[in-house]
Amino acid sequence: MPLLTPIEDALAGMSDLARAMAGRERVRLAVTGLSRAGKTVFLTSVVANLLAAGQGARTLPALEAAAGGRLRGVRLVPAGTEATPRFDAPGHLAALAADPPRWPGRTEDLSTLELELTVSPASWLGQARGMVMGDRRVTLELLDYPGEWLLDLPMLEQGFEEWSRETLARLRVGRRAEAAAEFLAFVDALPPRATAEEALAREGFRLYRAALLRLRDEMGFRFLQPGRALNPGPRGEAPLLWFFPLPEGHGGGLADLLRRRHAAYLADQRAAFFDPFFRRFHRQVVLVDALGALHAGEQAFDDTAEALAAIAAALRQGGGWMDLLTGQGVRRVGFAATKADHVPARAREALASLMGDLVGRQTPSVLGAETPVRAIAAIRCTEDTSALLEGRPVAAVRGVLMRDGRLTPVYPGEVPLRRPGPEFWDAPYFEMPAFQPPRLLGDGAAGIPHLGLDALLAALIGDLL
Amino acid sequence: MPRGPRVLTEEAARPAPRLDLGWDQAVVPVAPPPISRRWSAPALAAMGVLVLLLGLSAIDVAGFVADQFARGAPLGWLTLGVAALGYGLIGWAGLRELRGLAALESVERGREAVARGDHAAARRAVLDWAARVPAAAPTLPALKQASDLPTLLALLEAGPLAALDRQAVAAGRAAALQSLAATAVVPSPALDGLFIAWRGVRLVREVAAIHGLRPGVAGTLKLLRRTLFEAGAVAAADIAINAAVTAVTTNPLVASVVGDAATGAVAARRMLLLARAASRACRIVTPR
Ligand SMILES: Nc1nc2c(ncn2[C@@H]2O[C@H](COP(=O)(O)OP(=O)(O)OP(=O)(O)O)[C@@H](O)[C@H]2O)c(=O)[nH]1
Numbered sequence A: 001m002p003l004l005t006p007i008e009d010a011l012a013g014m015s016d017l018a019r020a021m022a023g024r025e026r027v028r029l030a031v032t033g034l035s036r037a038g039k040t041v042f043l044t045s046v047v048a049n050l051l052a053a054g055q056g057a058r059t060l061p062a063l064e065a066a067a068g069g070r071l072r073g074v075r076l077v078p079a080g081t082e083a084t085p086r087f088d089a090p091g092h093l094a095a096l097a098a099d100p101p102r103w104p105g106r107t108e109d110l111s112t113l114e115l116e117l118t119v120s121p122a123s124w125l126g127q128a129r130g131m132v133m134g135d136r137r138v139t140l141e142l143l144d145y146p147g148e149w150l151l152d153l154p155m156l157e158q159g160f161e162e163w164s165r166e167t168l169a170r171l172r173v174g175r176r177a178e179a180a181a182e183f184l185a186f187v188d189a190l191p192p193r194a195t196a197e198e199a200l201a202r203e204g205f206r207l208y209r210a211a212l213l214r215l216r217d218e219m220g221f222r223f224l225q226p227g228r229a230l231n232p233g234p235r236g237e238a239p240l241l242w243f244f245p246l247p248e249g250h251g252g253g254l255a256d257l258l259r260r261r262h263a264a265y266l267a268d269q270r271a272a273f274f275d276p277f278f279r280r281f282h283r284q285v286v287l288v289d290a291l292g293a294l295h296a297g298e299q300a301f302d303d304t305a306e307a308l309a310a311i312a313a314a315l316r317q318g319g320g321w322m323d324l325l326t327g328q329g330v331r332r333v334g335f336a337a338t339k340a341d342h343v344p345a346r347a348r349e350a351l352a353s354l355m356g357d358l359v360g361r362q363t364p365s366v367l368g369a370e371t372p373v374r375a376i377a378a379i380r381c382t383e384d385t386s387a388l389l390e391g392r393p394v395a396a397v398r399g400v401l402m403r404d405g406r407l408t409p410v411y412p413g414e415v416p417l418r419r420p421g422p423e424f425w426d427a428p429y430f431e432m433p434a435f436q437p438p439r440l441l442g443d444g445a446a447g448i449p450h451l452g453l454d455a456l457l458a459a460l461i462g463d464l465l
Numbered sequence B: 001m002p003r004g005p006r007v008l009t010e011e012a013a014r015p016a017p018r019l020d021l022g023w024d025q026a027v028v029p030v031a032p033p034p035i036s037r038r039w040s041a042p043a044l045a046a047m048g049v050l051v052l053l054l055g056l057s058a059i060d061v062a063g064f065v066a067d068q069f070a071r072g073a074p075l076g077w078l079t080l081g082v083a084a085l086g087y088g089l090i091g092w093a094g095l096r097e098l099r100g101l102a103a104l105e106s107v108e109r110g111r112e113a114v115a116r117g118d119h120a121a122a123r124r125a126v127l128d129w130a131a132r133v134p135a136a137a138p139t140l141p142a143l144k145q146a147s148d149l150p151t152l153l154a155l156l157e158a159g160p161l162a163a164l165d166r167q168a169v170a171a172g173r174a175a176a177l178q179s180l181a182a183t184a185v186v187p188s189p190a191l192d193g194l195f196i197a198w199r200g201v202r203l204v205r206e207v208a209a210i211h212g213l214r215p216g217v218a219g220t221l222k223l224l225r226r227t228l229f230e231a232g233a234v235a236a237a238d239i240a241i242n243a244a245v246t247a248v249t250t251n252p253l254v255a256s257v258v259g260d261a262a263t264g265a266v267a268a269r270r271m272l273l274l275a276r277a278a279s280r281a282c283r284i285v286t287p288r
């Protein structure tokens, strides 16, 4: 940790305090989620529904109840001179409402957006302040980013050797080994004192990336590093990316080159992504596609759990005793299983419970008493129905599929309350088909239909209002 | 129990329209119960007195005119003319009153449409308003072409409304100088207060005129009430007012006349504040 950061943190803590006293809080909401977890859709829905609520629509009843009806208005903070792209919530909403609808693509760059909530004061102190300063205004800072990059966070604390050891150990077991067979054969055949041949480095990286892509796209694995190998971002591919894990005992020029690239990559990610955006935040919501992980099979499910635990550990490590002193450690975390509309209403409790099991298994300490774990759908795309399956009635959901535009019932399988035993995993790999969003008003005046988003927001930011 | 997830394709399924979850209806704002606009007792009494005054006097005058005709035609016509002129003037005053109220009402409608985000209604109200206000004439073509609400509002704020706010502040400054001078020359504090009150009402009407409103008595009362409401918001935020007060009270000319500007400064401050508040109250869109 650089020497200056505790001082910077203390300054940030003081400015937070001053802002709170003046009734001008800024709250940074960190949305953490692996790729395809539903971050972009979640943010779009939060923005649309908050803006609609600011206009008086009852899109977020639980949040309004938490705010005691004091929410007076919501607006997008107009663009200033930011160097980071702006999160295009209106654009995403229009695409979802268009005919035919389009879901946002994979996010390839950082983008930010700020919402300003105007709240009438609650206490007499607040009212006294209101006489001088006007209404309270809470600025909510939102950030969208490619989910793959989040897994660079646990890399920051590791050296090249440690990272190589752990990564290769993971790659060598089970179905991962099948996908990475070519790469593993390549690194195992490398002479231990290989010289810094660029051709070798490039070929190793090519094979490594091919393995990562196959693991992500065909098998549903998530613990894949480095993130920019999968999603290079707006700056495209740079030489600092061309490294891959090396088995132990390598000590030649090639190992040296890869080690330097590894260090340069981490320094770059830290400077461009983690330090400016992830070092300080006040609230955090962890989004997980728990159902998708369940459907992807036993190993992918455990892989997701491991990835989440590693990220949680890395985030906790950032917050030591110094953070408690400087007030930067005060964080509220919420966990949400996304796409809850993929299961019928009575399976949603189970989904939330499975989610708690998924994030709580390796990190029991993060799940405090009041930490909310919920199943939500940022956009509700289905309705409940029942269907006959092998002669028995089952609860299913029904929605219009993206691929053929037909109203189709889907049986999501049984949702276990916690990680199921071995007999559960016999079912073949299944990927939930994408549904068309329901009919939406393109201007967002009525928000977006959702499930449980209001209760999650109430638990996360309700105390600020 | 079958467990594996699966898509239950039905052969007969035909392409379907988008799912309609009835969300738009579910979230419509619960409208506050309409406030029944019943007449209050004093208003009813005042109305009765008015009817009695006008009605009885009309009957009386009619009788008088008939008497005059009995005395001779020319005298009758003359009396009829005088009576018609008198009642015409009263009627005209009433009409002006109603027109003032209607203009205020249309501003209200515009504001409501903007708050609802109803582009069509807001556009209608704004164009209606722009036709009445000279300062809006240059922006009128652009306003007509604005294709969405944000553009419409941005055009309004940047063009006519900025100009109107400036004019209102100028009017406030003039009123501030006058009341400053008045506190210096008026001998008694009671008269002082009277002058300030009168000047304040006039200022509000001036600002209303700047915004294209010509409120009558009822309209002025309504506007005064709204202005007092807005004054809280203005006093809360504005450092600009303090700066303006200093600018007015440290004017060398004023200083030489007033000498000790402390009491006058309070009056001047009130006028400046009032001008801003009145301007907020009269605007076609609520200031952000
Ligand atoms: N039915 C349903 N599908 C959802 C919901 N949220 C997300 N999805 C689906 O999940 C996909 C991925 O969502 P995104 O929000 O783009 O995921 P992301 O976390 O931003 O992914 P990256 O940008 O790759 O990190 C979408 O294209 C949708 O098909 C939801 O609330 N309901």
Ligand SMILES: [Mg+2]
Pocket: A039, A040, A041, A104, A105, A106, A107, A144, A145, A146, A147
């Ligand atoms: Mg995204």
